[in-house]
Each structure stands twice: as C-alpha cells, then as structure tokens.
Amino acid sequence: MRQAVLRTAQEHHVKLIIAATVSFLLTVVARFQKKKRRLFPGAPFTGLDNGARSLVEARSRYQTHAAEMLIEGYKKTNGGFYYVPGPDCDRLMIPTKYLHELKNAPEDRADFLRSFVEMFEGEYTTIGKRWHLHPRVVKNQLNPSLAVVLPPVEEEIQIAAARVIPPCEDWTPVPVVSTLTQIIAQASGRMIGGTQLSPQRLKQYPVWARPIMQWVIPEMKALRHHMAVARKFINPILAEREQLVESDKKPTDLIQMLYDGARGRDRERNFLAYTCLAVSFAAIHTSASVPAHLIYDLCALPEYIQPLREEIEEILAANNGKFTKASLSKLVKMDSFMKESQRFNPLVFMTFGRVVSKDLQLHDGVVIPAGNIIGVPSHAIANDPSVCKDPEHFDGFRWIMPEDSNPDTPSLPSFVTTNPHNLAWGYGKHACSGRFFANFEIKMVMAHILMNYDMKFEEGRVERPKNISFELQNAPDPSIKVLLKRRIL
Numbered sequence: 001m002r003q004a005v006l007r008t009a010q011e012h013h014v015k016l017i018i019a020a021t022v023s024f025l026l027t028v029v030a031r032f033q034k035k036k037r038r039l040f041p042g043a044p045f046t047g048l049d050n051g052a053r054s055l056v057e058a059r060s061r062y063q064t065h066a067a068e069m070l071i072e073g074y075k076k077t078n079g080g081f082y083y084v085p086g087p088d089c090d091r092l093m094i095p096t097k098y099l100h101e102l103k104n105a106p107e108d109r110a111d112f113l114r115s116f117v118e119m120f121e122g123e124y125t126t127i128g129k130r131w132h133l134h135p136r137v138v139k140n141q142l143n144p145s146l147a148v149v150l151p152p153v154e155e156e157i158q159i160a161a162a163r164v165i166p167p168c169e170d171w172t173p174v175p176v177v178s179t180l181t182q183i184i185a186q187a188s189g190r191m192i193g194g195t196q197l198s199p200q201r202l203k204q205y206p207v208w209a210r211p212i213m214q215w216v217i218p219e220m221k222a223l224r225h226h227m228a229v230a231r232k233f234i235n236p237i238l239a240e241r242e243q244l245v246e247s248d249k250k251p252t253d254l255i256q257m258l259y260d261g262a263r264g265r266d267r268e269r270n271f272l273a274y275t276c277l278a279v280s281f282a283a284i285h286t287s288a289s290v291p292a293h294l295i296y297d298l299c300a301l302p303e304y305i306q307p308l309r310e311e312i313e314e315i316l317a318a319n320n321g322k323f324t325k326a327s328l329s330k331l332v333k334m335d336s337f338m339k340e341s342q343r344f345n346p347l348v349f350m351t352f353g354r355v356v357s358k359d360l361q362l363h364d365g366v367v368i369p370a371g372n373i374i375g376v377p378s379h380a381i382a383n384d385p386s387v388c389k390d391p392e393h394f395d396g397f398r399w400i401m402p403e404d405s406n407p408d409t410p411s412l413p414s415f416v417t418t419n420p421h422n423l424a425w426g427y428g429k430h431a432c433s434g435r436f437f438a439n440f441e442i443k444m445v446m447a448h449i450l451m452n453y454d455m456k457f458e459e460g461r462v463e464r465p466k467n468i469s470f471e472l473q474n475a476p477d478p479s480i481k482v483l484l485k486r487r488i489l
Contacts (some may be wrong), residue, residue: 016410020078038369040092043081046073059085067349067379074380084350084377086471091170091350092372094443096420099352101291102374103428109360112430115373133258133266134275139433141257142191146437147325148252153187154323154444161448162188168486173458176295177478180445181288187441188283191254234273254279286347286438291445293345293467294338294478299457299482300464304396305450308333312447323447328440331404331447336399338416338442342424343382344394348472351426352376378423386419415439453484 047058047069062069062085073082074091083090094102102110113378142149160183166172234255241259243249250256258272265271298305312332319327353375360368368374383391388398413422416439418431425432432438449455458481465477 013018013107037371039083040081040368040372042075044077045083045085045087045090045091046070046076053325059090059308062297064469067469067474070377071383074377074384077206079381079384089373091353092368092374093350093377094368096376098366098428099376099420101363102352102360103353103430105353105354105360109356109358110354110374111357112354114355114357115375124453133262134279135256135430135433137254137257137261138437141261142254143259143436144431145252146440149191149437150325150328150440150444151322152190152483153441155408156187157183157189157441157444157448161452161489165453165484171281171483171485172455173285173481175478175481177288177292177476180295181284183445184284184288184291184441185280187445188280188287191283191437191441231270231273234276235269236402238269238272254314275458282432282434283438283441286432286434287441287445289347289475290338290438290442291343291449293341294442294446295449295455295482296464296476296480297337297341297345297396299455300462301394301396302456304337305455307397308337308446309450310449316451318448323440323444323459325440328443330445332400333397334443334446335394335439338439338446339399339413340394340396342415343388343391345476346379346382346466346474349377349469349474350472351377351378351423352428376423376427381421381423414431451489452487454487455485456483458483 014148020094043057045058047053047061047065048055053061058069066084067085069084070093074083076082077105078097081095082093084093107113162180163186164179165174168174218254237255238259241256244250250260255272255276258275259267262272298308311331314326315330316323356368356370356372356374360370362368381387385391399414401409401412413419416428416435420427425435465480468475468477
C-alpha cells in the first residue's frame with residue numbers, strides 16, 4: 001500500500017516537473033515572439049514618468065495604476081495613439097475616429113474574443129472560449145422578449161431580498177456587495193432557467209507558472225466546482241427541454257432560447273450548461289457591482305435619495321404597483337444617476353479590445369501592425385472635458401434632457417448608450433448585448449431597496465469607499481457595510 005502511494009506521489013511529482021518545463025519553454029517562446037512584435041511607429045509609452053521610470057517598472061505599476069496610466073497617455077497624446085505597458089502585453093490605444101471602421105473589421109483581422117481570453121486568463125478560466133452562442137441568442141431572442149421576462153425577475157428580486165436582507169427594524173449593518181450578489185444571482189437565475197433554476201488571482205503569477213497554479217489557487221478550484229454544479233442542475237432541465245415538441249408551450253427563459261438557437265455540437269448539454277454559467281458570470285458581475293456603487297454614492301450624496309424615490313413612486317402608482325419594460329424606461333432620474341455613477345466607477349477602464357492578427361490598414365493609410373492588442377481608453381474618454389463638462393464634479397442628473405429642450409435637440413446618452421464617446425459597454429457588433437437586461441434588473445433592485453429601506457454609512461465614515469482595481473478591472477470594495485433601516489410605509 002505504502003509503495004503504491006509513493007509511486008503515485010512520484011508520478012504526480014514527475015507530471016508537475018514536466019508541466020513546469022513545458023510552461024517555461026512556452027514562456028520563452030512567447031517572450032521571444034513578444035520581442036519580435038512590431039510596434040506602431042511613433043506611439044509613445046505612458047507611465048514612464050518622463051524617463052524616471054523604466055518600462056519594466058511601468059509594466060509592474062500597471063497592475064494597480066492602470067486607470068491613471070490610461071488617462072495620462074490620453075491627455076499627453078490628445079486622444080492619439082499610445083501604448084499602455086502591462087506585465088503580459090503592451091496595449092495600443094487607438095483614437096476614436098477609427099472606431100466606425102474597426103467595429104466592422106472581420107474577426108480574422110481584429111479578433112475580439114482573443115482579447116477577452118487574454119484579459120480574463122481564458123486559457124484557464126475558460127472565459128471567452130467558445131463564447132459565440134450566447135451573445136447572438138441574447139441579442140436576437142432574449143432582448144425582444146424582455147417584456148415577458150422582467151415581471152418574474154421582479155418577483156424573484158423581492159423573494160431574494162426578503163431572504164438575504166435582515167429585518168432591519170433598527171439601523172442594521174449590511175454587507176453591500178455580498179448581499180447584492182445573492183439577490184442578483186437568484187434573480188438572474190430566474191431569467192436563465194425560469195422557476196426550474198431560480199481571475200485576478202491567477203494574473204498575480206508569472207505566465208510560466210499559471211498552467212500549474214490553476215490547479216492550486218482556491219478560486220480556480222471553485223470555478224471547476226461551479227462548472228460541475230452547472231452541469232448537475234442544468235443538464236436535467238435540458239433533457240426535459242429536448243422532449244418538447246413544436247406543439248408544446250415552451251418556457252420563456254434563456255435555457256430554452258439557447259437550446260433553440262444552438263446548432264450541431266453547440267446543442268451538447270455540457271456546452272449549453274457551460275454557456276449558462278458564462279451568462280450567469282457576466283450578469284452577476286455587472287448587475288451586482290453597479291448597484292453596490294450606487295448605494296455607496298447615495299450614502300455619500302443622500303440628497304439624491306428623495307428625488308429618486310419620488311420618481312419611483314410616481315411610476316409605480318401609474319402601473320398598479322408593478323414595473324414593466326415600458327415603465328422602467330421612464331425612470332429617467334434613476335437612469336441618469338446610474339450613468340453618472342458608471343462614469344466615475346466603470347467596471348473596466350478600457351473597452352473595444354481586439355487582437356490584430358494581420359496588418360490592418362485604416363482609411364487614411366495608417367497601418368496597425370499584426371500582433372498588437374488594441375483598445376480604447378473608455379474611462380479617460382468619459383472624463384474628457386470636451387465630452388463631459390466639469391468632469392470632476394458628480395452631477396447625478398446631468399444626463400436628463402431639460403423639459404424645455406428643442407424637439408430637434410439630440411438626446412443625451414442613457415445608461416445603455418454606445419457610441420464613440422460612451423464606451424462603457426463597448427461599441428459595434430461586440431457591444432454588450434446583455435446591457436438592456438442588466439439595466440432593467442439594476443433599476444428594479446435599486447427601486448426595491450430605495451422604497452423599503454433608509455441607508456447611511458456606518459458611524460465614522462463620511463467619504464465614499466475607494467474602489468478596488470486590478471489592471472483594467474474595477475470593483476466596489478466588498479468589505480464595506482452600510483446601515484439599513486426598514487421604512488414605515
């Protein structure tokens with residue numbers, strides 16, 4: 001028995017050595033190829049502090065100061081070409097004047113999913129791998145069905161909130177991020193499966209170590225567990241759906257839409273279960289982060305609470321106490337506040353990521369060399385004074401059209417608007433197709449909290465909590481609690 005255990009341990013040790021050796025060799029090849037990559041001529045590197053900081057130091061600094069580096073480069077080049085250095089790759093920021101032609105560039109020239117895989121370590125997390133089905137289904141089937149999908153989601157939000165929020169008869173400390181995550185997860189589950197289904201850690205290690213560390217890091221183990229759980233719960237539902245015939249009334253949920261939209265091997269149960277998990281990841285990450293930011297902002301700026309409540313009360317009174325897709329669209333004050341909060345607290349600091357696979361010539365003769373990862377500094381653009389007046393001032397209602405506006409005046413952008421000046425959701429054919437559902441879900445969550453609870457920071461805290469950022473990703477501080485007290489209605 002002891003010999004068998006030793007032999008197993010030795011075999012495991014040998015496998016680790018082989019994996020480490022292969023990883024090291026792959027890294028050497030990758031480094032060599034990186035050195036061979038052609039740079040865009042004349043594009044400066046940001047973050048060098050006028051030569052006082054080396055490129056190696058700037059690449060390390062990127063992990064905690066990416067937003068600052070992106071804004072610095074944007075200002076110094078006046079929105080032109082520049083590189084933001086990073087430990088894994090140096091990204092080329094491009095001027096917005098090229099977005100219109102690049103948004104329609106073929107995937108074999110400017111690959112969106114490859115940039116997504118790189119950002120989220122998709123080789124190990126699977127994020128971005130085979131992500132071709134759900135964006136199409138969300139855009140073509142879920143979005144047109146939102147009027148039917150949203151009422152059950154509102155019901156699930158109320159059920160989830162009653163389950164996870166304490167009674168709050170008096171001022172009660174509530175962990176914001178974890179509480180909202182549970183509410184959003186349950187509500188999004190209702191959207192995904194109806195009543196039947198109600199990567200930063202890895203990047204901290206060098207590239208050569210990641211194939212090994214994926215088996216050690218607890219979060220990666222949890223991810224594999226989540227995939228197994230997704231298959232366990234979703235595969236039986238898929239088996240039931242496979243038995244439905246055309247004459248049967250099919251459920252209006254994402255599982256059914258994915259099944260109906262899938263072709264060939266995409267109808268494999270494990271792939272559809274994985275796709276549901278991918279949608280769940282995106283939905284929960286977005287829809288839990290945004291309301292957490294909103295609650296922090298409202299506690300710091302409580303003068304906005306009453307105007308938002310009055311708008312919600314008016315809309316609910318006109319719709320028998322329930323929200324509809326149409327009535328949610330009338331929450332213009334809420335929408336403006338959400339957009340302003342998003343401008344200060346984006347989910348990511350750069351969007352429109354693409355990997356240029358072949359030399360890409362633009363309309364004016366400019367050529368982006370193959371091998372470059374391009375992007376747009378969306379956060380820097382959103383805070384450009386030429387785009388947003390007095391950008392350092394938080395004005396929660398700046399995005400509301402004045403009542404006396406000329407009918408011919410262009411509308412102000414909304415929370416879900418995408419254009420060359422509003423890039424939080426991306427732009428073009430790869431703009432986030434789930435932003436419309438997220439928009440409505442967030443509004444219903446915030447309406448429920450605002451109508452049922454008063455809120456304030458814990459004693460001693462006055463300023464809004466700082467966000468936690470890592471490279472291009474930005475999140476609300478999950479350690480913060482706010483005080484909630486149930487309102488007497």
